[in-house]
Amino acid sequence: MRVFGVDPGLTRCGFGVVDGGPGRAVKIVAVDVVRTSVDDELAIRLMHLADEVEVWLDRYRPEVIAIERVFSQHNVRTAMATAQAGGVVALAAARRGLPVMFHTPSEVKAAVTGSGRADKAQVTMMVTKLLGLVEAPKPADAADALALAICHIWRAPMQSRMAQAQAKAAEMARTHKLKLAQAAKNGGRTK
């Protein structure tokens, strides 16, 4: 499985492509940080980022995109820009029919370090180790993107089992509701 991990951002957006599978070693394919100019307007910056995503999708042909799910940040303006960046990345993937998965920072940290509260240095160290890199990917956004891809590779089998279980439960609930409604309707008619 080839995963394109994206640590969304407008000033710096981390891109990392990793090959791997459950129980197999992970292998780095590409890593970089895409920057857009603070002098440009928001919409233009989003477009530049989206263009870069298209280039990477063309070049590396990932099977799935894993994006960091932003919950909150101290700076609301930054959080919004980050969410908007994540949105255009998700859109580019959806337009190509690629599955998009979101993982929270703590899921990513837990996946690569064993602790959901690990710091950036620890994440970078583990990413460097797991991918067998000679030096640490810099800046942190680049390491985070690789961590996201690794996290997805390792979590994917569990997530897909959970999604199947949820879909089954929802289907059962629907069938049950339908039967109840049918029973109520029949009951109503016989009155």
Place this chain on the structure above:
Amino acid sequence: MRVFGVDPGLTRCGFGVVDGGPGRAVKIVAVDVVRTSVDDELAIRLMHLADEVEVWLDRYRPEVIAIERVFSQHNVRTAMATAQAGGVVALAAARRGLPVMFHTPSEVKAAVTGSGRADKAQVTMMVTKLLGLVEAPKPADAADALALAICHIWRAPMQSRMAQAQAKAAEMARTHKLKLAQAAKNGGRTK
């Protein structure tokens, strides 16, 4: 000037197109609320929204897009989805070379009601009145989208004057800095 106002959201996204100019009456062209299914994944919902934006851009050919700038919401998850929705709308406009402007809710309220702290009912009432509508646009997201477009029409001349002034000030600052650097360099050489 034809403005496409967008009150971003994934569950309900308000779309409103308004014609007008500074000092002229505003005229409604179209209004609607686009919904995406909560059963779909986020990326798919963003794609459906983006598709709908494309349809409206083709159909109504606005000259500018005005989007509500989301600063914070009680529910962080909703705020993020709203920001992501706004991001894909801005991207669609940028791809067509259309200018995208963001206005805060209080700017919009102040523009149509005179008060930045007006409530939703007041905004809806004023939008109905200003556009000479027989009945109030529903739901509130539809009225908000129209209010955004009106706000933009009225604020645009002021904003463009401010942007020009800012660009001029930045240019002057750059020239000044360059001269200082040049002076320092020359000073360094003669030492």
